[in-house]
Amino acid sequence: MxxxxxxxxxxxxxxxxxxxxxxxxxxxxxxxxxxxxxxxxxxxxxxxxxxxxxxxxxxAKPDWGIRTFTCEDGRDHLVRVDTVMEKPFGDLIHFHVVGRPEQPRKILLVAPMSGHYATLLRSTVKSLLVNCEVYVTDWHNARDIPVSCGKFDVEDYTLYLTDFMREMGPDTHVIAVCQPAPLALAATAHLAEEDPDAQPRTLTLIGGPIDPDATPTDVTDFGRRVTMGQLEETLIQRVGFKYKGVGRMVYPGLLQLASFMSMNADRHSRxxxxxxxxxxxxxxxxxxxxxxxxxxxxxVMDMTSEFYLSTVDRIFKRREIAKNAFTVAGKPVDIGKITNVAVKTVEGAKDDISAPGQCVAALDLLTGLPPEKKASHVEPDAGHYGIFAGKSWRNNIRPLVLDFIDANSGPASRATERVA
Incomplete structure (x- = not known):
């Protein structure tokens, strides 16, 4: 193919x-x-x-659709999406509420690169925009990136995150949703060794496969059953002549969408x-x-073939993060080196993609972090989507995450008031 x-x-x-x-x-x-x-x-x-x-x-890439925001002064303020850092495979963007004083909490929301655009987190952004400065990793569609820009795999993703964290500074609070959770953990550990002063204050991991074998699901079983050769032969294609990325090897978005739809074909047909x-x-x-x-x-968006294949191979099959054996640019990344970044995990009791147990496994890897800087939460009756964008997020998880952020913020950045 x-x-x-x-x-x-x-x-x-x-x-x-x-x-x-x-x-x-x-x-x-x-x-x-x-x-x-x-x-x-x-x-x-x-x-x-x-x-x-x-x-x-x-x-078509969906629009963020966040144009105005009503602030405490009762007025509608324009929301401007600024590009803070521009890179070939993804940008760091900031939702700037024009005319509103800068908020104490500075949050980096790490969007998944798993077939959908970062706009999948639209409702998450809107809920945090109430009293936070929100930054998001806005990943690009691989079909639009020329081959001359080179490769992009899990190590490159990790290095992108470290660059974004450096750009935002040490008062940052990182929230990684789903797929990027293990790589956000690796990026923080990489900074702990290479540039300790650039580490974020907190890291919140939501529904991510830190240890896929902790609680197997259909997703992890698929990764075990299929060989890398089968994946490469049946799923990877070259971008056609219509797009700038002509010739680039990708896992096509349309093929991903067919997989998504087939998982719940009856519900979608109805x-x-x-x-x-x-x-x-x-x-x-x-x-x-x-x-x-x-x-x-x-x-849906295309993923580079090397990112998709290295994710399956290194995160799911070889479990390099779970075994604390991940490397970046040939250097081992020791998660135990994280000693002063507070880490919280959030899971949904009914999550059938990253089941409970997969994400909380991160806390066992943090051997150098004091117990008081570790926290975990399992949301009853919440599925995968609900833990970051649904009612469970709005009513229960978001207030808990903001409490965790406030409890681990420095005096200068501690929020004086929280709107739940």
Whole structure:
């Protein structure tokens, strides 16, 4: 499958389905069709509307959609997304609330690179923006990065995080969500040896696979069953001629999306069937629950092949983080060297991706950290998404994380007031 033609064929299939949806929608909207009192016409228009939107958003990066924010003064302040550090494979961005005094808490939200854009954390950003300065790692789509920019694997990801932490300074509080949790831990340990003064004050790891074998799931079982050769042969493709990254080896977003959808095929099929019926009855809208969810869920990005393969090999198969055997640029990274960064883990009791036990394993690796600087929390009845963006995050986890941050902040950066 490692051919440009395969990549272009997938894009052609997506484009064809989008065109079919647009055509059906246009035919149903043609004035002469109103002369035919047949409910099939309405159904065809509804099918076209849902189909066109579904396949169109697969290649579009969603907008953050955070334009204004109401502050304590009762006024709406503009929110400006500033690029603090620009790098080939990802940027460090800052959500600057114009006209608001700088907030005491400075948070680096490390977004996952697992198929979706950083905008997946939109609701997390909005909840933290209330009383924090929020910075986010905004990863780029691999198909848009020229081959001349070189490779990008788990070690490069780790070094990017260390650069971002250095840029933000020692008063930073890092929150890593899901996939980047083990690499954020490694980046902090790397700084502990190379540049101790640049370490963050706290590190919060949310639902990440620190030790995938601690509590096996379907995801970890898949990593065990499939060989690296099989993954490379069946999943890796070359970017086609349409994009700047032509020739780059990637794990395509469309292929990832097919995997995501197949895991809950019945639920997704039912959701789209119901949306077509709602559209036929005139009950659908641009911002209804279905479109709000799938606008984000269907927007996928390509990952570099070396990042995807090294993640499976080194994090899941060889468990280098879990065994404290990870290396960066040929140098061993000793997690036990972290001695003054407070670390908290958060897990969901019903998380079927990073099950309870996988993330809290980080605390056992922190042999040089005093017990009072370690904390953990398991949220009852919360799944994977809920621990960073759902009701469980808003009502329970976010206040606990902010309390942890405040308890481990220096006098100059301790928040005097918290809005829960």
């Amino acid at each position: 490692r051919y440009m033609a395969t990549y272009d064929l997938m894009e052609s299939m997506r484009n064809t389905n989008q065109w079919l949806g647009a055509t059906a929608k246009a035919i149903a909207a043609y004035p002469a069709m109103a002369m035919t009192p047949n409910p099939f016409v309405q159904w065809m228009g509804a099918w076209g509307e849902v189909t066109e939107r579904t396949f169109e958003r697969m290649i 959701a789209f069937r119901d949306q077509i019926l709602r559209a036929a009855r005139g009950e659908a809208s641009d911002h209804d629950p279905h479109n709000r969810f799938y606008d984000e869920y269907l927007a």
